[in-house]
Amino acid sequence: MGGSPHDRAPSGPRPQDPPLLLVGTDFRCSPLDLREKVSYSPGETEEMLVHLLARPAVAEAFLLSTCNRTEILLHPQDEDEAYRTALELVFLKRVPELERPGRLYVKRNGEAARHLLAVASGLESMVLGEPEILGQVKQASALAEAVGAEGAVLRRLLRSAVSAGKRARQETGVTSGAVSLGYAVVELARNIFSGLGDSRALLIGAGETSRLVARALLERGVREIAVANRGAERRQRFQEEFPEIQVLPFEERLEALRSADLVVAATRAEEPVLTARQLAETMDRRPSRPLLVVDLGVPRNVEPESKRVENLFLHPIDSLEHLIQRNLKRRKEEVPKVEEILDQELAHFRAWYRGLAAEPLIARLQKQAERIRLQELAETAPSFPPETHEVLDRLTRSLVRKILHHPSTRLRGKGGDEDLPRLDLVRELFRLDEEKDGEE
Amino acid sequence: MQTVLSAANILLPLAYLLVAVDYGFLFFAAHEVAERTATPALRGTVLLHLAFLAGLAARHRQFPAATLSQALSVVALAVAIVYVFVEWRGRARSTGFWLVSLVFFFQLLSSVLARPNPPDRAIFHDLYFSAHVSLALLGYAAFVVAAGYAFLYLQLYRDLKGGRFSTFYGKLPPLEVLERMMLVALGAGFVALTGAVVTGALWAERLYPNWMHDPKILATLATWVIYAAALLLRRLRRWQGRQTALASLAGLGAILFSLVAVNLFFTGFHGFL
Numbered sequence: 046m047g048g049s050p051h052d053r054a055p056s057g058p059r060p061q062d063p064p065l066l067l068v069g070t071d072f073r074c075s076p077l078d079l080r081e082k083v084s085y086s087p088g089e090t091e092e093m094l095v096h097l098l099a100r101p102a103v104a105e106a107f108l109l110s111t112c113n114r115t116e117i118l119l120h121p122q123d124e125d126e127a128y129r130t131a132l133e134l135v136f137l138k139r140v141p142e143l144e145r146p147g148r149l150y151v152k153r154n155g156e157a158a159r160h161l162l163a164v165a166s167g168l169e170s171m172v173l174g175e176p177e178i179l180g181q182v183k184q185a186s187a188l189a190e191a192v193g194a195e196g197a198v199l200r201r202l203l204r205s206a207v208s209a210g211k212r213a214r215q216e217t218g219v220t221s222g223a224v225s226l227g228y229a230v231v232e233l234a235r236n237i238f239s240g241l242g243d244s245r246a247l248l249i250g251a252g253e254t255s256r257l258v259a260r261a262l263l264e265r266g267v268r269e270i271a272v273a274n275r276g277a278e279r280r281q282r283f284q285e286e287f288p289e290i291q292v293l294p295f296e297e298r299l300e301a302l303r304s305a306d307l308v309v310a311a312t313r314a315e316e317p318v319l320t321a322r323q324l325a326e327t328m329d330r331r332p333s334r335p336l337l338v339v340d341l342g343v344p345r346n347v348e349p350e351s352k353r354v355e356n357l358f359l360h361p362i363d364s365l366e367h368l369i370q371r372n373l374k375r376r377k378e379e380v381p382k383v384e385e386i387l388d389q390e391l392a393h394f395r396a397w398y399r400g401l402a403a404e405p406l407i408a409r410l411q412k413q414a415e416r417i418r419l420q421e422l423a424e425t426a427p428s429f430p431p432e433t434h435e436v437l438d439r440l441t442r443s444l445v446r447k448i449l450h451h452p453s454t455r456l457r458g459k460g461g462d463e464d465l466p467r468l469d470l471v472r473e474l475f476r477l478d479e480e481k482d483g484e485e
Numbered sequence: 486m487q488t489v490l491s492a493a494n495i496l497l498p499l500a501y502l503l504v505a506v507d508y509g510f511l512f513f514a515a516h517e518v519a520e521r522t523a524t525p526a527l528r529g530t531v532l533l534h535l536a537f538l539a540g541l542a543a544r545h546r547q548f549p550a551a552t553l554s555q556a557l558s559v560v561a562l563a564v565a566i567v568y569v570f571v572e573w574r575g576r577a578r579s580t581g582f583w584l585v586s587l588v589f590f591f592q593l594l595s596s597v598l599a600r601p602n603p604p605d606r607a608i609f610h611d612l613y614f615s616a617h618v619s620l621a622l623l624g625y626a627a628f629v630v631a632a633g634y635a636f637l638y639l640q641l642y643r644d645l646k647g648g649r650f651s652t653f654y655g656k657l658p659p660l661e662v663l664e665r666m667m668l669v670a671l672g673a674g675f676v677a678l679t680g681a682v683v684t685g686a687l688w689a690e691r692l693y694p695n696w697m698h699d700p701k702i703l704a705t706l707a708t709w710v711i712y713a714a715a716l717l718l719r720r721l722r723r724w725q726g727r728q729t730a731l732a733s734l735a736g737l738g739a740i741l742f743s744l745v746a747v748n749l750f751f752t753g754f755h756g757f758l
Contacts, residue, residue, distance in 0.1 A: 222655070236645060236654065239661040333722050335660060352646070356725045364648035371650055 061395050063198045066124055067157035068131045069109075069116030070149050072171050079148070082140045085110035087188055094194040096134055102126035105196040107203065108135070109164070109185045111178065113171050118161060120198045124153075158202055158394060162387045165210035167220060174219040174376045179210035201397055209390040216386065219379040222372030226254065227261030229365040229372075230339050234307050235265075237335050237358060245269040247305040249298055249319070250312035251276070251283040254341050258309050259287055267307070273298035275312075302327050309339045310346035318342075321350040328354050339365065403456045406468055409477050410453070414445045486544055487601065493537040498596045500530040501561075501589035508581035512656065523581060524572065531569055534562045534592075548615035550622075551606050554598035559619070561591035563626035570673055571630060575666035577658035580637065584630060613688035621681035625740055627674030628712070632737040634667035635730035642727055664726040668719065671733060675712050682709060704743030711736045 070083065085093060090108045097106045097119070105120035117135045121127030128151070136143045143149055152160050160169070165182045167174040186203045189195045195203065214220045223232040231241070238244050246267050248255045251274035262270055271291040274280045284292045293301055298318070302308060310318055319338070324347075328336060338359045340347040345361065352359045418441050426434050456471065472478055504526045510519035538558060541549040550556040568584045608614055637657055644654050657663065682705065693699070715732035718724040724732075 232655075233645070235659060236641065236657075237660045239659050239665070333719075333725060335726075355727065358645045360648055367648060368650060 061399065062154040062158060063398050064121055064124060065154050065157040065198075065202075066119045066121050066127055066131070067116060067152040067160055068128065068136070068149060069114060070136070070143060071114035071116075071169070074148050074150060075143065079140055079142060080113070080115065083110075083115045083136055083143070084112070085115065087184075090185065090188050091192050093135060094189055094192050097130065098192075098194055100126070100130050102130055105199040106194045107185065107189045107199050109182060111181050114164070114169070116164070118157060118199065120196060155391070155395075158205075159387060159391055161202060161206045162209040162390055165206035166213035166383050166387065167210070168213075168380065168383055168387075172224050173373065174213075174221075174224075174379075176214060176220045179207065179214070182206055182210065197401075198398070202394055205390045205394045209386055212386045212390075213383045217379040217382040219376050219383050222375055224369050224372050224376070225257070225261070226341065226362075226365060226369075227257040229368050230258050230307075230309055231261050231265050232368065232372075233339065233358070233360060233365075234267075234337055237337050238306055242266045242268055244306040245304055246271070246307040246309065247298065247301045248272045249295075249308065249310040249346065250274060250342070251279040251292075252311060252313075254311035255309065256283070256286065258311070258339075258341075259283075259290060262307075263287070263289070271301050271305075273301060299323060299327070303330060305336070306334065307337045307339070309341060311341040312346055314342065314346060315344065317346055317348045319347045319351070321348040321354065324348075324351045324357060325354045328357055341365070400457055403468060406471060406477065407453050407456050410456075410471070410475055411449060413475060413477065414449055418442065418445050486540065490537065490540050490544060491601070493533070493540070494596050494599050497530070497534055497537060497558075498589060498593040500533060501565075501585060501592050504530050505582060505585040505589050508578070508585050512579050512582040523578060527565070527581070527585060528569060531562070531565045534558075534565065538562060545603055545605070547603075547605065547609035548618065550618055551603045551609050552598075552600065554595045554600065555603060556622075557591050557595035557598070559622055560626060561588045561595060563619075563623045564588050564591065564630060566623065567627040567630045567670060567673055571634075571666050571669045574669040575658075575662055577662045577666065579656065579658055580634070580666070584633065611688065613684050617681055617684040617688055620677045620684060624674045624677035624681055625744075627670050627677060628733070628736055628740055631667050631670035631674055631733045634663055634670060635733035638663040638667055638726060638730045639734075642730075660726070664729070667726075667730060667733060668716075671712060671716060671729075675709075675716055678705075678709055678712065682706070701743055704739065708736060708739040708743060711739055 070080065072080070085108060090110060093108055094106050097103045097117075102121055102123040103119050104122050107118040109116045109118070115135070117131045119127050119131060132149075136149060161182075163169050165179055167176060167178055170178050182203070186195065186207070189199070189203075223229040234241060234244065241262075244267055246262050246269070248259060248270065249272075251272050255272060259270060259272070269291070270287075270289075271293055272280070272283055272287075273293040273295050274283065275295040277294075280292045280294075283290070295318075302319075302323070308319070312318055324336070324338065334356070336357045338347055338351065338357060340359065340361045343362065347359060347361075349359070349361075351357060422437060422441055426437055429437060452471070456468070504523065507519050507523045507526055510516035511523050538549050538555075541555065545551070550559050564584065565588045568581065568588070572578055572581060637653070638660065640651065640653055641657050641660050641663060643649070644651050645660065658666070685702070689699075689702075711732060715724070715729055715736065719729045
């Protein structure tokens with residue numbers, strides 16, 4: 046991969062960010078049919094990373110591909126060449142239409158680093174604060190690591206990105222509150238029942254909405270789920286997709302209702318599938334247990350009068366939309382806090398990068414000391430009995446290490462422009478430039 | 486002894502303040518450290534409080550409710566004990582902030598009003614009387630706590646029923662848990678109030694032959710009947726959470742009536758409270 050730019054000694058002003066290049070497309074720039082074509086499976090990702098690393102212009106590479114975005118992040122040796130390579134290999138070779146203006150975005154250096162942190166925190170997601178992206182970034186990082194595409198710079202940057210994502214989740218409310226129909230149902234249920242693990246759910250209808258709700262309920266550990274549907278074919282398909290869910294004929298829904306804590310109706314029926322009278326009779330048999338009924342059908346699947354039944358909580362789709370909008374608003378209010386976290390993590394990354402500038406100096410200081418030690422040892426050791434030579438070696442080694450420990454620790458991490466005079470002073474005091482010249 | 490009691494008098498409100506802050510971190514930020522420390526800190530403070538009141542009783546050789554300051558401290562301890570019990574049975578801690586803040590407020594008032602030498606009152610040497618007052622305060626504290634949960638239950642019930650999502654929505658325990666905590670507090674209060682009525686009757690029998698004509702006792706018996714009916718109807722599943730919550734608030738109204746209105750408008754031997 047060739048030498049990295051930070052092998053050089055700090056001899057002049059140094060940029061605060063390492064060279065980085067990010068090229069990508071996401072849901073804002075490209076429609077789904079284009080995004081699908083530049084979507085990379087894990088195997089394809091590995092293959093692409095290997096291709097990129099074979100180019101001398103690319104030192105390190107990271108490829109993130111989700112349903113909403115495909116991005117390639119490079120630590121380039123030659124930025125222009127790396128850009129042409131990434132553009133051609135990752136995007137245009139698959140989808141030439143992406144060459145049209147506005148389809149791709151390009152970010153460089155600090156801007157690219159910050160963008161990655163924002164992506165990992167969910168700020169760039171289609172649904173603000175969507176938590177799955179952090180796992181996707183981690184997986185993509187593991188793939189890059191596996192093929193040796195991550196070097197020191199990208200590894201450290203991805204560590205910052207994962208840290209930013211975790212902190213955004215733990216320290217702010219940007220991922221809290223349900224923002225999808227399935228999870229909005231779960232959120233309502235969690236406000237009523239002491240534990241979803243003890244609850245039973247009945248879904249009426251076996252369409253796409255019921256599937257979404259079923260997935261959310263299963264993920265949250267609802268104890269039992271039953272689905273009642275008119276069409277046998279759809280029931281069959283539902284059963285195949287969710288073998289753990291009990292599938293019932295539509296006529297058995299009232300029987301199942303008696304033991305249910307949560308009912309979600311999502312059918313296209315023209316007439317209500319649950320009437321107020323049916324629900325009132327059910328509640329008479331179970332007076333002390335609340336019942337949550339969510340009506341996701343249009344037209345309504347549950348008679349609105351059911352709302353008057355004691356201990357029954359009926360929520361039409363509008364109510365869920367209201368809840369989702371409220372949660373989204375709250376997530377937006379948390380964005381400034383996440384931005385602060387991104388600033389902090391970016392500052393840590395930059396401090397680390399600046400620190401790299403002092404490393405060659407520290408290495409030369411240690412090398413010089415070791416040379417002097419060996420020279421002195423060679424001159425002095427013959428005056429001592431041979432059995433003491435090992436002790437002398439240990440003693441001098443220990444002395445040198447202890448003398449250099451503090452200065453090395455203090456120098457480490459000093460690489461910013463403001464630190465350059467200090468590094469120059471060290472170089473002059475220990476005549477390290479002469480040392481280098483001598484070596485050369 | 487007096488020095489230790491004086492120090493405890495200052496330490497107690499501070500300890501409750503710290504515990505309230507801990508519960509605040511739990512309620513507002515779901516902080517991990519607060520998750521681990523809030524309950525043990527509260528239990529430790531309650532033990533300190535118990536030791537403090539036991540020390541007061543030993544020092545002055547009378548039940549420590551002879552002054553307003555001491556009575557407030559007993560009330561604070563009663564609310565704290567009820568909350569510890571309700572939290573343990575209800576397995577939810579997110580309401581602790583509000584109740585521990587209430588305890589802190591009572592104890593702060595008590596500490597500010599504290600005087601080193603309370604008057605020596607013969608009535609506070611009687612064991613039956615001491616048990617009667619302790620149980621009555623514990624019962625009333627439990628009913629206040631139950632009314633608090635009833636209020637929160639009705640708020641959340643209204644939000645969920647009407648599809649409105651107020652500030653409290655999402656921060657309170659689930660409806661079922663609020664109901665369970667309300668019922669635990671009601672049950673504890675009912676047992677304590679029954680004990681207060683029985684010990685009060687035994688004590689009054691010796692001193693006031695016509696004690697059944699006392700308006701405070703009649704009002705208290707009416708309160709007891711309200712709570713007994715509410716608990717029985719809930720037990721028989723005739724009532725649901727909402728009705729029980731409303732009955733809990735009505736019961737609190739009856740308690741306030743027996744504490745305030747009866748003392749203002751009637752005369753009887755319960756004039757000291």
